[in-house]
Amino acid sequence: MTGPSAAPRTRLRELLAPWLFVVPAAVYLLLFFGYPIVKNLGMSFQQYTTATFYTGAAPFVGLRNYAEILSSGLFSRALLTTVLFTAGSVAGQFVLGLALALFFRRSFPLGGLLRSLLLLPWLLPLVVSATTWKWMLDADDGVVNNALRALHLVPSGIPWLTGTSQALVSVTLVNIWVGIPFNTAILYSGLRNIPAQLYEAAELDGAGPVASFRHITWPLLRPAVSVVLVLGVVYTLKVLDIILVVTGGGPADATQTLATRSYELSFQRFEFGRGAAMGNVLIVLSLVLALVFLRADRRAAHA
Amino acid sequence: MRGGPVRRGRRRGLLATVVGTVLLAVMLFPVYWMVNASLQPTGTTLRAGWFPSHPDFSGYATALRDQGPNLVTSLVVALGSVAFSLGLAAPASYALARFSLRGTSLVLFGVLITQMVPGIVVANALYSAYNDLGLLNSRLGLVLADSTAGVPFAVIILHSFMRGIPREIIEAARMDGAGRLRTFRAVVLPLSRNALITAALFTFLFTWSDFLFGLTLTTTEAVRPLTLGLYEYLGAHTTQWNAVMATAVLAAVPAAVLLVVAQRFLTADATSGALR
Numbered sequence: 001m002t003g004p005s006a007a008p009r010t011r012l013r014e015l016l017a018p019w020l021f022v023v024p025a026a027v028y029l030l031l032f033f034g035y036p037i038v039k040n041l042g043m044s045f046q047q048y049t050t051a052t053f054y055t056g057a058a059p060f061v062g063l064r065n066y067a068e069i070l071s072s073g074l075f076s077r078a079l080l081t082t083v084l085f086t087a088g089s090v091a092g093q094f095v096l097g098l099a100l101a102l103f104f105r106r107s108f109p110l111g112g113l114l115r116s117l118l119l120l121p122w123l124l125p126l127v128v129s130a131t132t133w134k135w136m137l138d139a140d141d142g143v144v145n146n147a148l149r150a151l152h153l154v155p156s157g158i159p160w161l162t163g164t165s166q167a168l169v170s171v172t173l174v175n176i177w178v179g180i181p182f183n184t185a186i187l188y189s190g191l192r193n194i195p196a197q198l199y200e201a202a203e204l205d206g207a208g209p210v211a212s213f214r215h216i217t218w219p220l221l222r223p224a225v226s227v228v229l230v231l232g233v234v235y236t237l238k239v240l241d242i243i244l245v246v247t248g249g250g251p252a253d254a255t256q257t258l259a260t261r262s263y264e265l266s267f268q269r270f271e272f273g274r275g276a277a278m279g280n281v282l283i284v285l286s287l288v289l290a291l292v293f294l295r296a297d298r299r300a301a302h303a
Numbered sequence: 304m305r306g307g308p309v310r311r312g313r314r315r316g317l318l319a320t321v322v323g324t325v326l327l328a329v330m331l332f333p334v335y336w337m338v339n340a341s342l343q344p345t346g347t348t349l350r351a352g353w354f355p356s357h358p359d360f361s362g363y364a365t366a367l368r369d370q371g372p373n374l375v376t377s378l379v380v381a382l383g384s385v386a387f388s389l390g391l392a393a394p395a396s397y398a399l400a401r402f403s404l405r406g407t408s409l410v411l412f413g414v415l416i417t418q419m420v421p422g423i424v425v426a427n428a429l430y431s432a433y434n435d436l437g438l439l440n441s442r443l444g445l446v447l448a449d450s451t452a453g454v455p456f457a458v459i460i461l462h463s464f465m466r467g468i469p470r471e472i473i474e475a476a477r478m479d480g481a482g483r484l485r486t487f488r489a490v491v492l493p494l495s496r497n498a499l500i501t502a503a504l505f506t507f508l509f510t511w512s513d514f515l516f517g518l519t520l521t522t523t524e525a526v527r528p529l530t531l532g533l534y535e536y537l538g539a540h541t542t543q544w545n546a547v548m549a550t551a552v553l554a555a556v557p558a559a560v561l562l563v564v565a566q567r568f569l570t571a572d573a574t575s576g577a578l579r
Contacts, residue, residue, distance in 0.1 A: 017483050021398035025391040025454060026410060032451050033417045036428035043428065053434055100326065108319035114327050116566055120334060123558035125512035127530040128551045131537055132337040135544060143336060180330065231418075238421040241514045245534060262423045267519055272427060279424040286419050 040276045048273035065277040082257040090232040092176035097183025105191045122181035130245035133174045137161055164254040167247045171255050183228050190224025226297045237286050258282045341548035362545030370550050373532035383446040384510035385503050388453030396461035397491050417455045426519040440526050448516040453506030464498035504561050511557050529554050
């Protein structure tokens, strides 16, 4: 207390102090999420190319970037690929993840250890997983084809990475492998939250495993199911690493998604305006799918 | 009949262990295959045997020679991102959990929304901003961009943990005359140790695993994370699979370490939860 002005100053400090805890993080989020979203929206209406970095000129072109990317035949193909990749990945991850979660729910020796080791594929850098799979799926020398040939299942091997229809299946399989542990972990903790007495009561009433799954497990697991499905869709739409490493978007654009197209437009053709437009289409798609899904889920929960 | 059901239960438990081990072996086969490949001798073909019967470490020697600087870059950027993310997230999470400020739910909603923003959108806008600010090809630039994964994640983890700290403990410290900052430093942070470690480990792993920002926000070899080094290696050296896979193994080490370390803290969390 140094003088008469100390009291109001302390009060001011007392008023501001709590905000000082939040402001740095809030400013960071605004700069690194808010600014990019706004900037990207602006860029999508500009002719923003390499020249812009030298001249500083990015003329306003209205909707031309959108018109060009949407009218290109590549767009509808990339959209279809994105939908197939996302639907296939999320469905595969979910079904296999749920099966593993149900398996690990029972307690048995080493169960906890095995369950935690299962997390490894999810923790590995995607580039590492993708590199390993690229080598495993090599048509001539990859272990997958070697094994198939040794078992006489296929005579000459499957062109996992070089066939236009096989390549999409391959990147989807790799992405399923990456996503299984996450689905298992969330669904497992959802299963653990279901009270054991419910199953005991159902057993006393003569319900078999199928009936108790349908009437107890599934309805009570719904919240965890919604979480993994919504996050699965939102995360899979953004996937870039796996596709770039495993197939590079090829062969003949067969594995180009909206995310890889956006990368290609911006960072390989230096058409930043069009890359931004493609990125915005991706955001809209992601928002729409999440909203549709959440609404369907709410309706199902009330039904 | 004494012990019959028990013995049957035990046998069924062992059967589950066997099945579980087989399932895990199938799931982790690619990881085994990566290690196996990294121990093969140098050669142009990639016909690896099923076991590295004569482990050859020349792949690792080549990888360390070529990727050494990238390894250091990844380590520095990841540690920087941990410090930056926790430095921002820890005080913010505490304030959001305990100060009942206006706009708290707005900030938390914003944090959740960030999960929907594709990295490519952020990279697209940051590239031009970084170009103007001279942040391209810099470790600081990568730390800031990579923390887009760490900051929201750390806020989510720390916020939910700090909400569980009993109010009485914080009020007692305040009654003893400790200011907000002192209460935070001397009471809240030590209590949140396990949550902080969890957030730090995952932030480290997110940044260590980053590929997109390394790919888009660096244009030279001066600052290059290991993941990008692996990607470029793959393009240039498909003749040296042992070195490529050795690089992959080196890049996978933090994930394996996290699995072991996090295990300890996750169990510790569960126990302290049970005690409370």
